[in-house]
Amino acid sequence: MAIFLDSAKLDEARQAKNFGWVYGVTTNPSLMAKAGVEPEIVLKGLAELQFHQVYYQLVSQDMDGMMIEARKAAELVKNGLILKIAPTENGFRFVAKHGKDFPCCITAIFDPAQALIAREAGAKYIAVYVNRTTKQLGNGLALVGELAKVLAGSQTEIVAASLKSRKEAVDAFLAGAQHITVPCDLLANLSIHPLSVQTVDQFNAEGIGICMNS
Numbered sequence: 001m002a003i004f005l006d007s008a009k010l011d012e013a014r015q016a017k018n019f020g021w022v023y024g025v026t027t028n029p030s031l032m033a034k035a036g037v038e039p040e041i042v043l044k045g046l047a048e049l050q051f052h053q054v055y056y057q058l059v060s061q062d063m064d065g066m067m068i069e070a071r072k073a074a075e076l077v078k079n080g081l082i083l084k085i086a087p088t089e090n091g092f093r094f095v096a097k098h099g100k101d102f103p104c105c106i107t108a109i110f111d112p113a114q115a116l117i118a119r120e121a122g123a124k125y126i127a128v129y130v131n132r133t134t135k136q137l138g139n140g141l142a143l144v145g146e147l148a149k150v151l152a153g154s155q156t157e158i159v160a161a162s163l164k165s166r167k168e169a170v171d172a173f174l175a176g177a178q179h180i181t182v183p184c185d186l187l188a189n190l191s192i193h194p195l196s197v198q199t200v201d202q203f204n205a206e207g208i209g210i211c212m213n214s
Ligand code: G3P
Pocket: 006, 026, 027, 028, 031, 129, 131, 132, 161, 162, 163, 181
């Protein structure tokens, strides 16, 4: 199980790194565009933060271009690069051919049949857009459950993305996703509950412990 930041903003990545428990960062071309700096700068910056994994999505659409772009991303990220690959004919072909050299996550999966092909092609991960699926097809969490069944016993794991609330994040795990990726504000919010704050305030106000200053 791993929790990721879903962002290409380096200030958010630094904040996530500071939490101490964020495994990596997932990006996509839209997030890259919102980052305000060149993708090369983003990838170098993420590499410097030394997360376990950094997800970069190829924008090239032909096999040669994908390979050139993959090598460039690998040079920039160095360790822990996961290539996000669109679920196109060439995308699945790339994963089947190069998935052993470049760990791949086939992204934007909206149907269990695509997960079957991802599994067969040897993808290490698939990314499913939970909230987007709920909005467009009715039930993103049910899709996660179906994908988990399709992938049971395989090497392919589910990264749940497009999560908009704490409940949706937890429900994605409960539905069978091994990993979740969430935006920075939700990431910061996951560890906080008002009743926890209230309880800790009470401990601090009335309780005692070992005093480190004496
Ligand atoms: O990682 C995918 C995620 O960024 C998509 O989220 O909100 O555009 O559906 P959203």
